[in-house]
Structures are given as C-alpha cells and as structure tokens.
Amino acid sequence: MEALIDYLLQFGQLNQQQVDLVKSKARVVDLKKDGYFSEAGKIANQVAFVSDGILRVCYYNNRGEEITRYFIDEHNFAVDLNSFSTQIPSSEYIQAITDCRLIVFSSEALRELSLTIIGWDGIINKITSKSLVEKVNRISPMLAEDAKTRYLSFLEKFPHLANRIPLSLLASYLGITQSSLSRIRRNI
Template identity: 35%
Template sequence: MITAFLRNFNVLTDTEINDFLSMGTIRQLQKGDFFISEGKFCKEVAFIRSGILRSFFSPESGEEITYCITFPGSLMTAYSAFITSLPTLENIQAISACELLVIQKNDIDKLTKSSMNWVKFFKIIAEQQYIELEKRLFLFQKEKAKKRYMDLLENQPAYVRQIPLQYLASYLGITPRHLSRLRKEIIF
C-alpha cells in the first residue's frame, strides 16, 4: 500500500522508495492509544496502513473537538509541531486498532538532503495538506451539515460507521443528536 502511495506521485525512484521503507518501523496502536499527545514534541510521521486516527484538541471548556479524521493510505503527523519543532497543541488518537509505518524526522531530513526528488515529494504533500485544510474550511463555511456528512460518506463509505458518533458529530460540527437524525434521513 505505501509503495503504491509513494509511486503515485511520479517523483521517486524505486531506490528512493526502498530507502524510505527501510527507515520506517511498524507500530501498532490499539483503539484509544495516542500517536501523540498535546504538549509533546512531534518528531515522526506515520503512514496509516490500517485503522483510523482522529486529531483533536480541548479548548478551555474541556470539550474535545475532533477536527481531522485520517484513514488508511494517508500520511499523518502533528504537522505544525513537526515543522516548527514546538510542542503540539493537538492529540492524535486511534479510533480503531491501527498499524502504522513510522519514520523519524531526522530520517526525513536525511532523505531531503540526499535527493531533490524528496524535496519535490514533500512539497507536494505540503500543498495537498493545505488544499485539504482549505477544502474543509470552505465546506464548513458554505455547506450544511448534511452535505458535509454526504461528502464523508461518498469519500470514505467503508470507514464512516467505524467512527464513534461523538467523534463524527464533533468533526462535522454538529451534536450527536443532529447526526443521528441525519443518519435516519440518509439511506446508504
């Protein structure tokens, strides 16, 4: 899965992909385990081989706000903390049992120094992260909850039912009760 993911960008050679794979280590997370917790330094990136992760923060009210859900076949990190080397303000937690391929920041730095292909690759990843963030922001501002839910169902139908109601509702910016009503309206 990760080899296909890396090849899909048409930037990396087979040798470069093998270098990446050799630097990675497999990590298992059980449901509820944290990839990273608020206040920690983020020095690694994970490729999600299986399972689902959620990113959330807790404002002063203490209520957890899920702002990102990441599915298999994606890279995941506490992106701002990874770039700035400052402690993270977010938590990344397994919603289900996960298998991750984890690569350390210092190994990524080695890769980017070894080949311009890696610089191009990580530039593309950064651009995609920005586009996804902008898309989510526009979706939140322009569309009603039903449309946001429908988009999620369309893009990740196999995983939506695995996400606990309270996390999914928070991600959609609605109450669990409102989400229950939406689910009854939508037959899938």
C-alpha cells in the first residue's frame, strides 16, 4: 500500500487524513497467473495499481488470433480507460501473466475520493496523462520498425520485463511469430 501512496504523492499532495482515506477505499486483490482483471464484453468498473507482478492487455483480431497490445508492470495502474470512463463494454482483456498483487479501487470508491479530497481529480488527471503518453510512446515507434529493431527497443525500454514474460506473449506484442523471435534472439 505504501508504494501506491508514494506513487500518488509524485502527482500531488495528500495529508495524513487523506492518505488514510485513500487506504480505506482500496482493497488488496491477489490475482493468479492467467486470471483476468477485466474482460472484453464487460464494463470496466474498477482500477488496479499493480503492487507486484505483470499484467498484459490483449484482444482477439478478426481472425481469432490473440494479440498482446502492451504489458503493465509494478507501480503502474491498469484499467480499460475507455470502458471505465464511458461505461461501455470493453474490447480488451487485462490478464495476469504472473501471479499479481493488485490494489483495487471500485468506481464508487474513486467517486467518493473525488468528492472528498480536494485535488484528487488533479492527481488522477496527471497520472492518466502520463499513462497515455507512455502508451503512445510504446506503440507508435513499433509501427515503423523491423522485428529485430522492435525487440532491441523492447530490451532497451523494459530490461526488467524481458525475462519475466513468456516468449509467445512477447512475440505477440512485437507482432512476430515465436519462431522469428527465437531466431532474432539467437542472432543477437
């Protein structure tokens, strides 16, 4: 829980009473590997802070192939923001690829924090903006790079994830086959 508070304090100020209120509105959830935090077709009604573990955001394309969009590791928030904000069914899954410990807020808990803590919305807006910029910076360069360059970029940007993610999921994220990824890794 302290990691969450430290993270929040990077984006704004909270006094001890506000910190205690935030803690009281959160609940710790242990999500086993392969479990889902949220699923396509359902409305996202909670937000998670990843205390420990790695989640992935994925979807199925029109050929029924599973595509990994990105990974969410420790000290980051996980939510299908479009579904959560607009209350429409999600088009993506958020799945644990390792055992995870999540600090979860319901939409009702976040609403109560917003109504009670002056400055809470500002903190959340700054976190959301930072996350969206990081998401664009993760995805945009990959569109123009070849497979080897995408893999090397991934290693450079996320060295702490490379050995924690199954090759099949990393290949899906990079947009290549697992055999191509194995070949690239052998030749490096």
